[in-house]
Amino acid sequence: MTAAQDMIGLKQELVEGAAQVASIGLVPLTQGNLSLRDPRSGHVLMTPHDFPYDQLTTDDVLVLDLAGEVIDGEREPSHESQVHLAVYERRADAAAIVHAEPIYTNLFGVLHKAIAPLHVGTLIDVRGEVPVMPFAPSGSRQFGYDMLEVMGDRNAVVWANHGMLAIGDSLAKAIHCTVMVEISAQLYHMALQHGEPHQIPERYHGMLVG
Numbered sequence: 035m036t037a038a039q040d041m042i043g044l045k046q047e048l049v050e051g052a053a054q055v056a057s058i059g060l061v062p063l064t065q066g067n068l069s070l071r072d073p074r075s076g077h078v079l080m081t082p083h084d085f086p087y088d089q090l091t092t093d094d095v096l097v098l099d100l101a102g103e104v105i106d107g108e109r110e111p112s113h114e115s116q117v118h119l120a121v122y123e124r125r126a127d128a129a130a131i132v133h134a135e136p137i138y139t140n141l142f143g144v145l146h147k148a149i150a151p152l153h154v155g156t157l158i159d160v161r162g163e164v165p166v167m168p169f170a171p172s173g174s175r176q177f178g179y180d181m182l183e184v185m186g187d188r189n190a191v192v193w194a195n196h197g198m199l200a201i202g203d204s205l206a207k208a209i210h211c212t213v214m215v216e217i218s219a220q221l222y223h224m225a226l227q228h229g230e231p232h233q234i235p236e237r238y239h240g241m242l243v244g
């Protein structure tokens with residue numbers, strides 16, 4: 035396959051991933067953003083700023099270099115592009131990123147309370163509890179660097195009062211991780227109505243596979 039054919043395929047993958055997260059309610063209206071790393075060029079495919087997911091086509095996808103310069107595309111890139119780029123710069127394992135706004139995850143973001151990985155799938159995807167990045171405006175590279183400090187080797191982080199971000203070695207994995215964080219947030223919230231939830235014992239953590 036040529037680089038151009040690869041690029042069309044990646045744009046299609048991003049559009050389909052965006053439609054999926056929108057259809058399951060993870061990004062109400064035009065909130066959130068998604069990106070993918072092109073393994074061939076190292077460039078990053080990014081969703082546009084404030085654009086309806088149900089109208090998104092491959093022509094609307096932006097291609098950015100790691101500095102944030104637009105290589106391809108007419109739309110305005112997401113205002114959180116620099117956060118995504120900070121992740122691609124510092125995390126070689128990141129092939130895709132989802133920034134979403136699921137409601138139960140946001141509940142813990144409002145409380146500034148880390149989400150316990152109560153479901154085994156969350157623990158596998160995230161690799162531990164989901165930490166909370168203290169509130170700060172999210173448009174800068176520095177926000178991304180500070181967020182990565184909070185994340186450590188985790189694959190997800192809650193942004194206080196502002197959604198969450200998940201990393202995957204594919205877009206499907208980043209979406210899966212987002213869903214699993216929201217599932218544990220729902221479970222955590224509901225379990226706390228009844229008592230103190232049981233955590234997955236530490237001795238099993240290294241043995242778990244998806």
Ligand SMILES: [Zn+2]
Nearest residue numbers: 066114133197
């Ligand atoms: Zn946002």
